[in-house]
Amino acid sequence: MTINAVTVYTTGPSCQRCKLTKDVLTRKGVTFVEVDIRKQPAAREYVVDELGYTEAPVVVVDEHDHWSGFRPDHIDRIARS
Template sequence: MSVTVYTTGPSCGRCTVTKSALTKKGVPFVEVDIRTNPAARQYVTEDLGYSEAPVCVVEDGTGEDHWSGFRPDHIARIATRTE
């Protein structure tokens, strides 16, 4: 399992706290800035339908585990899968 966090850069407060919470829980992730990556922006906005950053996508083979915004409940849930 891996996690991709789609952000809008360092000025995004919810992005910063999401990354911090993932790090604190020991969940590895890759950050993708959608401001500089048009393909990622299209994926997040058109394919997934989100309009608010961050967008977290759990790469677990299902394509179904993703959310938008700071969600400590989801972070805690996926942290148990990496222990």
């Protein structure tokens, strides 16, 4: 499986789990795009209404592979892909 770009939905710079997630993704060489859901209502709707998450960060690899929170196990998994 080839992963193009991961999307990390965050709640801004004060979110420590968001920062940890982005730092580990960067260290592991995983390319990602950050979307601050506080500034983008449509992104917040997607994360909450469509994906069902209420905790940041939300990491979306593809429509079937996504999670919420700081999950180094998932980051390791996608970094190996």
